[in-house]
Amino acid sequence: MLEIVESVAAGNALIVAFVFVGLILALSNWLSKTFTRGHIHGSAIAITLGLLLAYVGGIFSGGSRGLADVGFFTGVGVLGGAMFRDFAIVATAYGAELETLKRAGWVGALSVVVGVIVSFAMGAIVAVGFGYLDPIAITTIGAGAATYIVGPVTGTALGASSDVVALSVAAGLTKSILVMVGTPLVARRIGLDNPHAALIYGGLMGTTSGVAAGLAATDPKLVPYGAMTATFYTGVGCLLGPSILYFIVAGLL
């Protein structure tokens, strides 16, 4: 019996993921209605549950892809992979207002550059605070605080050691997870309730997965605006990290 279940699941991984996510959302919506009277969004609960399950899955399998490393749930990795994520993000643009984009054009661009520099500076300061003195290591960790892609790209370009690159990835992961969970909690306080603010928020945060999940849990209508600017962040980070930002760090030390 169990063997048949396992082989069906293995051969239909993506379909299993559909059922799995459907059940998580059903449970989360029920929790939202029953215990918070809808105050906490069902999708916010679902994303948090997803992260918790990723933790459990990581312990269970010892792998680095959360639940997706656990045999029965490999389809979660496909459904939650970059291809489907980006495809669905593009779909959210359908119905977005061209006017809002035009009006916020230059602030949106500015927010990306400011976002990269601020996150980099914070990461670099923390690195120095923890006793790092090598400009390459400081730059790599700062770049990781931008996103977990900018970190390794910068580290590789500068020739950082692999443990420093690993730290930069961890800093980026922390950022992305914190943005997912934290956005709905601070949304009102930072005025994140309109497309214009969402554009700037996306540019400042920059982690595509964090912004995607954070806005989904706050107000799905804001997703296209935040996602739009966020997708430029990693590129700008990879551009500035190993060049200007590294020169500045090296010059300061």
Add this chain to the structure above:
Amino acid sequence: MVIYGVALLAACYLLGVFLGEALGVLIGVDANVGGVGIAMLALIVISNMTSVQLKLGDATASGINFWNAMYIPIVIAMAAKQNVIGAVSSGWMALFAGIAAVVASFMLVPLLSRLGRGGSR
């Protein structure tokens, strides 16, 4: 037809990702520069062209709207495949660096939003 909508969406996606990669090569960066953003712009521009709007029937639009609605489920799956252990277990420095970056960025959102509106509000 539903597939027209899906195909249009897919074509915009591929165009954006291709241009993003090309832009990366052009400026010498090992990353996709704004590919998804370019794809979104393409979709917005195409679907806002009045001549196309007339031709985009309900069925076609539902091919795009389906993927729009699948966005949150996909994001939940994405959350479930994150390397949470990697983030939590690599020590305080990485955690602090990530936290500091997020807190500083959050605080800048209202500041820059006001700037964009010319300080009128």
